[in-house]
Each structure stands twice: as C-alpha cells, then as structure tokens.
Amino acid sequence: MSRALVLLGHGSHLDANSSAAVRAHAERIRAMGAFDAVRAAFWKEEPSLARAFDGLAVDEIVAVPVFISSGYFTETVIPRELGLDGPLTERGGTVIRYTPPIGAAPVLASVIEQRAIEAGAESGDAIAVLGHGTPRNPNSERNVYLQAESLAARGRFAEVVTVFLDQEPHMATVLERTTAERVIVVPLFIADGWHVGESIPADLALEGPETRREGRVLRYAKAAGTHPAVADVILELAGGGGGAGEGGAAVPAWLSAAFAARAPFVLGELAVTFDDAGAVVRAPGGGREIDPAAVRATVRVDAAGRYRPLSGEFGLPGGWWVRCVDPRELGEVLETVYPLAAVHVAQEAAGTLRVVELEAVLGRQSGRYGGVAGATPEQRDAAISAVCGRCVRVPRWGAGVSGVREGVVIPCPEPCGILVEDIRERVAEGRTGKGAVREG
Numbered sequence: 001m002s003r004a005l006v007l008l009g010h011g012s013h014l015d016a017n018s019s020a021a022v023r024a025h026a027e028r029i030r031a032m033g034a035f036d037a038v039r040a041a042f043w044k045e046e047p048s049l050a051r052a053f054d055g056l057a058v059d060e061i062v063a064v065p066v067f068i069s070s071g072y073f074t075e076t077v078i079p080r081e082l083g084l085d086g087p088l089t090e091r092g093g094t095v096i097r098y099t100p101p102i103g104a105a106p107v108l109a110s111v112i113e114q115r116a117i118e119a120g121a122e123s124g125d126a127i128a129v130l131g132h133g134t135p136r137n138p139n140s141e142r143n144v145y146l147q148a149e150s151l152a153a154r155g156r157f158a159e160v161v162t163v164f165l166d167q168e169p170h171m172a173t174v175l176e177r178t179t180a181e182r183v184i185v186v187p188l189f190i191a192d193g194w195h196v197g198e199s200i201p202a203d204l205a206l207e208g209p210e211t212r213r214e215g216r217v218l219r220y221a222k223a224a225g226t227h228p229a230v231a232d233v234i235l236e237l238a239g240g241g242g243g244a245g246e247g248g249a250a251v252p253a254w255l256s257a258a259f260a261a262r263a264p265f266v267l268g269e270l271a272v273t274f275d276d277a278g279a280v281v282r283a284p285g286g287g288r289e290i291d292p293a294a295v296r297a298t299v300r301v302d303a304a305g306r307y308r309p310l311s312g313e314f315g316l317p318g319g320w321w322v323r324c325v326d327p328r329e330l331g332e333v334l335e336t337v338y339p340l341a342a343v344h345v346a347q348e349a350a351g352t353l354r355v356v357e358l359e360a361v362l363g364r365q366s367g368r369y370g371g372v373a374g375a376t377p378e379q380r381d382a383a384i385s386a387v388c389g390r391c392v393r394v395p396r397w398g399a400g401v402s403g404v405r406e407g408v409v410i411p412c413p414e415p416c417g418i419l420v421e422d423i424r425e426r427v428a429e430g431r432t433g434k435g436a437v438r439e440g
C-alpha cells in the first residue's frame, strides 16, 4: 500500500519563521523514508491547504495538523479547505485519514520534558507549561492543560503548572503559582516566532536564558514545537510509516521526460538546461552556484531581506544557479521555488487540473475573512490586478490577467491566500481604487 504524509500548518504572510519548524519536521520524516511522499501545506503560505493533496496518487494520505489547539483551525478551517468528511474521507480510490493535532497527543509531553531539561531543569524544579490561549475560544486551552497533566504524570519534576499568554492564569503570575526556587518556562508553541522570541520575553521582563527575581530563578526554554522529536509525535499520530519508502513526492512525468531528453525549458523566471552532470537551474542573473538545500533561504526574501510570501511574484531573487543530479532533485528545487507548479503543469496537460473559481473561494471563508464574499466587483478586480498582475502564474479561473506565457506556462487553478487577504483588506478599508494594499 502506498502512503503519503501531509503536515498541515498555519504559516504566515509576514514571517518566514512561522512555517520553518513544520517544513523541518516534514524534511526530517522524508529523510527517514517512511512514506512514499511527505509534504507540508499551510493556511497562509504555499502550498495552500486547499491544494494540499494535489498530485498525490497513493492509496492512503495521512493528514496531521501541526497545531497545538483543537478548535477553529483544526475543526473548521482545515476540514473545509481540504474538503474532508471527518477523520476518514474517501476520494477517487484514496483514503484520507485526518488525525487530531499534535497538541492532543499525550506523547508531546515527552518533548516538553526534553525542552525543560535542555533549559537546565532538575527534579526539584517547577515547570510552567506556557500556552497561547484566548478568551474568545474556551477550547484553545484544553490541549495545554492536557500536556501539563501528562507532564505531571511522568513524575519527573516537583511541580507542573499551566499559564497562558492571552488568558487566565496569566504568565505574569508564574512565580505566585509555584513554590520551587527554580521555575522553567516552556512555551508550548509551534514556531520560534514573534511571541516566543520577542513578546513573551518582553512581557515577562526576562534577562536572557536565566532571570533572578525575588530570590528565585526563572529559566526560559525553547519552543516545544520546534524540537526535532516532534517528528516522532507526528509519526505516532500517523500510525508510523508503511509506504514503499521512496521518501519524496513522485516526479511529474513531463519533468522526468525533459531530464531524460536533456530538453531545456523555462519555468516562471527559472531557466533549466542540461549537461553531462545533470540539470542546471538558473535564476535571473546566473551568478554563483549554491547547494539545493540553500534554495529556500535564497528565494524567500528579497534583496532588502524582506519576506516574499507570494512564491510566484516577479523579481525572483537572482544571481544563483544550482545543479541537480537527477529528476527527483530537479523536482525538489522547482517545488521549493514554485510550490506545486510542476504538478499543475502535468495536470493541465492531462486535463485533470481542478479549477476553483474566485466566487467559490470567497464564499467558503469564515471568521475574520467572512466579509470577503461581499467584495464589490471593483474591489475584486483591483485586487486581482494588484496581486495576480505581479505573479508568474496564469490564472485559469477567469481572472483576466496573465503571468508568464513563455516557456512552460504555470497554471493557477485557484485564487491563493495572498489574493484573498488583499480582498479582505480592501473590504475592511472600504477601498475601491486600484493599486496594491500592501507590497511584498
């Protein structure tokens, strides 16, 4: 039986770090060779949740939400975007198994324990499990308490308490809620993002890894969600591996054929040529050779160091080229630069590209995006012109704008999150004019 693993993350339009841990867990599991394909997909980044399964021709897909809380995202947004019926969905001969989020797996407590020990925790210390929490959703606290209880049950530390960033009991009361001389605060967060790196240390007035206060010691651990052992938690939720173990997404046939024929092509702003040693992928300007593993860091920020959330945005950071020794490596480099582009090219050629119109995408939004369905035609057109007008992909959903039409055309089968966000901002601001709401 062939199996694929898809990790589902939140991601961010604003911060490259937000998805880094989820991508690292996917790479770790891919390297284990336990699945036929391993992929990460995101609410706010590419590849998007809505296209998470595109091109995965396997018997079973296991989809694991890399989220701490069970709630709005895991119970509403993800099932809706992925079209899931519940824990088990059957689609075109593939069984899709949707697991609880990693925050609901009691075994995650062992990772919290490891983070605490790495921060110097000993048996007589108190551990404060720090969750995000929110007064708007009482469910968001549930898994944080579950993890604290699981950690306490392991019996390794004198005290275990639960505190929150955005609800009671607040993290500012951590010393009042514990009696041990030393308290180790472990952030139960997925990413080393703004909260873990900046807002929490600032709000707790931490002075570094160790802070002395009122005759006691506060130590601050790294985020639990970035620990490499989270990959084991994901594997446990997924029920282990069990695929044929090739360890990466299948290479689309057109790409393998181009490699075999040594047939050069252009994809977006990349030029692919071949020589005796394999393929050479060249960004605009050529320049220096880089390692395939360095491509993501190279293309996700612009020359000024700003994050580029839209992978297809014209102006791909250039001055580099990379050598790929086989079709799989070539596929991985292209996937890094233009997620799912090679798959969508193949599907369009085969007549199987699933196209979703703007109306349907706007109509299924909820929460803070619920108002986008009421966007006026002028607001929609202005957003399409401002966002899709700077993208190499060519919309197949009737947008009336064109990307790069030379070389291998990259079809866009569905309005992306960047476009939806732009429409949301126009609606929120009551804007009708043209031009970008926000660059970058």
Ligand code: SF4
Pocket: 310, 312, 387, 388, 389, 391, 392, 393, 394, 395, 412, 414, 415, 416, 417, 418, 419
């Ligand atoms: S919706 Fe527009 S901006 Fe987004 S990927 Fe498609 S063509 Fe590009």
